[in-house]
Amino acid sequence: AQSVTQPDIHITVSEGASLELRCNYSYGATPYLFWYVQSPGQGLQLLLKYFSGDTLVQGIKGFEAEFKRSQSSFNLRKPSVHWSDAAEYFCAVEPNTNAGKSTFGDGTTLTVKP
Amino acid sequence: NAGVTQTPKFQVLKTGQSMTLQCAQDMNHEYMSWYRQDPGMGLRLIHYSVGAGITDQGEVPNGYNVSRSTTEDFPLRLLSAAPSQTSVYFCASRVLGSGNTIYFGEGSWLTVV
Numbered sequence: 361a362q363s364v365t366q367p368d369i370h371i372t373v374s375e376g377a378s379l380e381l382r383c384n385y386s387y388g389a390t391p392y393l394f395w396y397v398q399s400p401g402q403g404l405q406l407l408l409k410y411f412s413g414d415t416l417v418q419g420i421k422g423f424e425a426e427f428k429r430s431q432s433s434f435n436l437r438k439p440s441v442h443w444s445d446a447a448e449y450f451c452a453v454e455p456n457t458n459a460g461k462s463t464f465g466d467g468t469t470l471t472v473k474p
Numbered sequence: 475n476a477g478v479t480q481t482p483k484f485q486v487l488k489t490g491q492s493m494t495l496q497c498a499q500d501m502n503h504e505y506m507s508w509y510r511q512d513p514g515m516g517l518r519l520i521h522y523s524v525g526a527g528i529t530d531q532g533e534v535p536n537g538y539n540v541s542r543s544t545t546e547d548f549p550l551r552l553l554s555a556a557p558s559q560t561s562v563y564f565c566a567s568r569v570l571g572s573g574n575t576i577y578f579g580e581g582s583w584l585t586v587v
Contacts, residue, residue, distance in 0.1 A: 392573040403578030411573055454572050464516040
Protein backbone atom coordinates (compact mmCIF):
# COMPACT_ATOMS: atom_id res chain seq x y z
CA ALA A 361 0.00 0.00 0.00
CA GLN A 362 1.11 3.53 -0.69
CA SER A 363 1.94 6.11 1.96
CA VAL A 364 2.76 9.80 2.09
CA THR A 365 4.88 11.73 4.54
CA GLN A 366 4.91 15.49 4.94
CA PRO A 367 7.78 16.06 7.38
CA ASP A 368 6.90 19.63 8.25
CA ILE A 369 3.75 20.15 10.32
CA HIS A 370 4.02 23.92 10.35
CA ILE A 371 6.11 26.38 8.31
CA THR A 372 6.34 30.14 8.69
CA VAL A 373 7.74 32.34 5.95
CA SER A 374 7.85 36.08 5.37
CA GLU A 375 5.79 37.58 2.59
CA GLY A 376 7.90 37.74 -0.55
CA ALA A 377 10.21 34.92 0.55
CA SER A 378 10.49 31.63 -1.29
CA LEU A 379 8.70 28.51 -0.12
CA GLU A 380 9.36 24.80 -0.31
CA LEU A 381 7.03 22.21 1.21
CA ARG A 382 8.31 18.69 1.38
CA CYS A 383 6.52 15.49 0.41
CA ASN A 384 7.90 11.96 0.38
CA TYR A 385 5.97 8.95 -0.79
CA SER A 386 6.25 5.20 -0.65
CA TYR A 387 4.97 3.11 -3.53
CA GLY A 388 6.35 0.29 -5.63
CA ALA A 389 6.14 2.12 -8.92
CA THR A 390 5.68 5.71 -10.02
CA PRO A 391 2.30 6.82 -8.74
CA TYR A 392 0.13 9.76 -9.55
CA LEU A 393 1.10 12.67 -7.27
CA PHE A 394 -0.96 15.66 -6.23
CA TRP A 395 -0.79 18.80 -4.16
CA TYR A 396 -3.98 20.25 -2.72
CA VAL A 397 -4.54 23.47 -0.76
CA GLN A 398 -7.14 24.01 1.93
CA SER A 399 -8.06 27.51 3.02
CA PRO A 400 -9.65 27.89 6.48
CA GLY A 401 -13.20 26.59 6.55
CA GLN A 402 -13.03 25.31 2.99
CA GLY A 403 -12.62 22.07 1.15
CA LEU A 404 -9.45 21.08 -0.67
CA GLN A 405 -8.56 22.49 -4.07
CA LEU A 406 -6.11 20.95 -6.52
CA LEU A 407 -2.90 22.96 -7.05
CA LEU A 408 -1.14 20.61 -9.45
CA LYS A 409 -0.61 16.97 -10.34
CA TYR A 410 2.05 14.76 -11.88
CA PHE A 411 1.52 11.70 -14.03
CA SER A 412 4.59 11.27 -16.16
CA GLY A 413 6.92 13.16 -18.45
CA ASP A 414 8.47 16.46 -17.43
CA THR A 415 9.38 16.19 -13.76
CA LEU A 416 8.76 19.88 -13.12
CA VAL A 417 5.03 20.56 -12.98
CA GLN A 418 3.40 23.97 -13.03
CA GLY A 419 0.20 24.62 -11.13
CA ILE A 420 -2.21 27.37 -10.26
CA LYS A 421 -1.41 30.43 -8.13
CA GLY A 422 2.28 30.38 -9.18
CA PHE A 423 3.10 27.05 -7.55
CA GLU A 424 5.31 24.36 -9.03
CA ALA A 425 6.45 20.94 -7.90
CA GLU A 426 9.34 18.72 -8.86
CA PHE A 427 9.18 14.94 -8.98
CA LYS A 428 12.42 13.22 -8.02
CA ARG A 429 12.20 9.47 -8.49
CA SER A 430 15.55 8.77 -6.81
CA GLN A 431 14.39 10.52 -3.64
CA SER A 432 10.70 9.47 -3.82
CA SER A 433 9.85 13.12 -3.36
CA PHE A 434 7.42 15.61 -4.82
CA ASN A 435 8.23 18.95 -3.21
CA LEU A 436 6.06 22.02 -3.72
CA ARG A 437 7.69 25.40 -4.37
CA LYS A 438 6.79 29.01 -4.88
CA PRO A 439 9.37 31.74 -5.59
CA SER A 440 7.59 34.54 -3.74
CA VAL A 441 4.88 33.91 -1.17
CA HIS A 442 1.84 36.16 -0.82
CA TRP A 443 -0.17 36.61 2.38
CA SER A 444 -3.11 34.90 0.67
CA ASP A 445 -1.05 31.69 0.41
CA ALA A 446 -1.52 31.06 4.13
CA ALA A 447 -3.38 27.76 4.24
CA GLU A 448 -2.91 24.05 4.80
CA TYR A 449 -1.26 22.06 2.05
CA PHE A 450 -1.73 18.37 1.42
CA CYS A 451 0.32 16.04 -0.69
CA ALA A 452 -1.49 12.97 -2.04
CA VAL A 453 -0.42 9.82 -3.84
CA GLU A 454 -2.50 7.45 -5.92
CA PRO A 455 -1.57 4.10 -7.46
CA ASN A 456 -1.27 3.89 -11.21
CA THR A 457 -4.28 1.58 -11.52
CA ASN A 458 -7.74 2.27 -12.83
CA ALA A 459 -9.39 2.02 -9.42
CA GLY A 460 -6.70 3.75 -7.42
CA LYS A 461 -7.63 5.60 -4.27
CA SER A 462 -5.73 8.64 -3.07
CA THR A 463 -3.78 8.59 0.16
CA PHE A 464 -3.23 11.97 1.77
CA GLY A 465 -0.38 13.22 3.91
CA ASP A 466 -1.09 14.79 7.28
CA GLY A 467 -0.71 18.29 5.87
CA THR A 468 1.60 21.28 6.34
CA THR A 469 0.21 24.51 7.71
CA LEU A 470 1.74 27.60 6.14
CA THR A 471 1.80 30.88 8.02
CA VAL A 472 2.89 34.03 6.17
CA LYS A 473 4.43 36.88 8.17
CA PRO A 474 3.93 40.43 6.89
CA ASN B 475 -22.08 25.25 -11.47
CA ALA B 476 -22.58 24.02 -7.89
CA GLY B 477 -19.95 21.24 -7.90
CA VAL B 478 -20.13 19.18 -4.68
CA THR B 479 -22.71 20.32 -2.15
CA GLN B 480 -22.79 19.10 1.44
CA THR B 481 -25.41 19.68 4.10
CA PRO B 482 -25.54 20.49 6.93
CA LYS B 483 -22.44 22.61 7.40
CA PHE B 484 -22.57 22.39 11.19
CA GLN B 485 -24.26 19.85 13.45
CA VAL B 486 -24.19 18.97 17.13
CA LEU B 487 -25.35 15.50 18.11
CA LYS B 488 -25.82 13.72 21.38
CA THR B 489 -24.12 10.37 21.89
CA GLY B 490 -26.29 7.61 20.48
CA GLN B 491 -28.23 9.78 18.05
CA SER B 492 -28.26 9.02 14.37
CA MET B 493 -28.04 11.43 11.48
CA THR B 494 -27.35 11.67 7.78
CA LEU B 495 -24.87 13.95 6.06
CA GLN B 496 -26.10 14.76 2.58
CA CYS B 497 -23.86 15.04 -0.47
CA ALA B 498 -24.81 15.87 -4.04
CA GLN B 499 -22.74 16.57 -7.14
CA ASP B 500 -23.82 17.91 -10.50
CA MET B 501 -20.78 16.92 -12.57
CA ASN B 502 -22.01 13.42 -13.48
CA HIS B 503 -19.01 11.89 -11.72
CA GLU B 504 -19.07 8.13 -11.25
CA TYR B 505 -16.74 8.13 -8.25
CA MET B 506 -17.85 9.63 -4.93
CA SER B 507 -16.30 9.35 -1.52
CA TRP B 508 -16.46 10.49 2.08
CA TYR B 509 -13.43 11.52 4.14
CA ARG B 510 -13.01 12.62 7.69
CA GLN B 511 -10.38 15.13 8.69
CA ASP B 512 -8.96 15.22 12.18
CA PRO B 513 -6.20 17.52 13.45
CA GLY B 514 -2.77 16.31 12.40
CA MET B 515 -4.16 13.26 10.62
CA GLY B 516 -4.88 14.45 7.12
CA LEU B 517 -7.88 12.98 5.34
CA ARG B 518 -8.96 9.42 5.91
CA LEU B 519 -11.30 7.61 3.55
CA ILE B 520 -14.53 6.35 5.14
CA HIS B 521 -16.52 4.91 2.22
CA TYR B 522 -16.51 5.28 -1.51
CA SER B 523 -18.63 4.44 -4.52
CA VAL B 524 -17.70 3.82 -8.17
CA GLY B 525 -21.26 4.17 -9.43
CA ALA B 526 -24.94 3.92 -8.55
CA GLY B 527 -25.64 0.79 -6.54
CA ILE B 528 -21.96 0.14 -5.77
CA THR B 529 -20.28 1.07 -2.50
CA ASP B 530 -17.19 -0.10 -0.66
CA GLN B 531 -15.34 0.51 2.59
CA GLY B 532 -12.38 2.80 2.95
CA GLU B 533 -9.83 3.08 5.72
CA VAL B 534 -12.17 3.96 8.63
CA PRO B 535 -15.70 2.63 7.86
CA ASN B 536 -16.85 1.54 11.32
CA GLY B 537 -19.89 3.42 12.62
CA TYR B 538 -20.84 4.76 9.17
CA ASN B 539 -23.17 3.59 6.46
CA VAL B 540 -23.59 4.74 2.85
CA SER B 541 -25.79 4.07 -0.13
CA ARG B 542 -25.71 5.24 -3.75
CA SER B 543 -29.13 5.09 -5.34
CA THR B 544 -28.35 7.76 -7.95
CA THR B 545 -25.23 9.10 -9.63
CA GLU B 546 -25.74 12.50 -8.01
CA ASP B 547 -26.26 11.62 -4.34
CA PHE B 548 -24.08 9.87 -1.78
CA PRO B 549 -25.39 10.27 1.79
CA LEU B 550 -23.35 9.28 4.83
CA ARG B 551 -25.24 7.90 7.81
CA LEU B 552 -24.01 7.83 11.37
CA LEU B 553 -25.85 4.96 12.98
CA SER B 554 -25.23 5.72 16.67
CA ALA B 555 -23.02 8.76 17.12
CA ALA B 556 -20.00 8.57 19.42
CA PRO B 557 -17.66 11.36 20.61
CA SER B 558 -14.89 9.75 18.54
CA GLN B 559 -16.88 10.73 15.45
CA THR B 560 -16.44 14.42 16.20
CA SER B 561 -14.67 15.56 13.07
CA VAL B 562 -14.91 17.48 9.84
CA TYR B 563 -16.41 15.45 7.04
CA PHE B 564 -15.74 16.02 3.36
CA CYS B 565 -17.62 14.60 0.45
CA ALA B 566 -15.75 14.39 -2.83
CA SER B 567 -16.33 13.30 -6.39
CA ARG B 568 -14.24 12.65 -9.50
CA VAL B 569 -14.31 11.07 -12.90
CA LEU B 570 -13.65 7.36 -12.48
CA GLY B 571 -10.05 6.35 -13.07
CA SER B 572 -6.72 7.04 -11.43
CA GLY B 573 -5.16 10.43 -11.69
CA ASN B 574 -8.34 12.44 -12.15
CA THR B 575 -8.86 15.52 -10.05
CA ILE B 576 -10.87 15.11 -6.86
CA TYR B 577 -13.48 17.81 -6.24
CA PHE B 578 -14.33 18.44 -2.62
CA GLY B 579 -17.35 19.87 -0.88
CA GLU B 580 -16.88 22.60 1.69
CA GLY B 581 -17.11 20.25 4.64
CA SER B 582 -19.51 19.42 7.46
CA TRP B 583 -18.43 20.15 11.04
CA LEU B 584 -19.87 17.52 13.36
CA THR B 585 -19.63 17.59 17.14
CA VAL B 586 -20.84 14.65 19.23
CA VAL B 587 -21.37 15.43 22.90
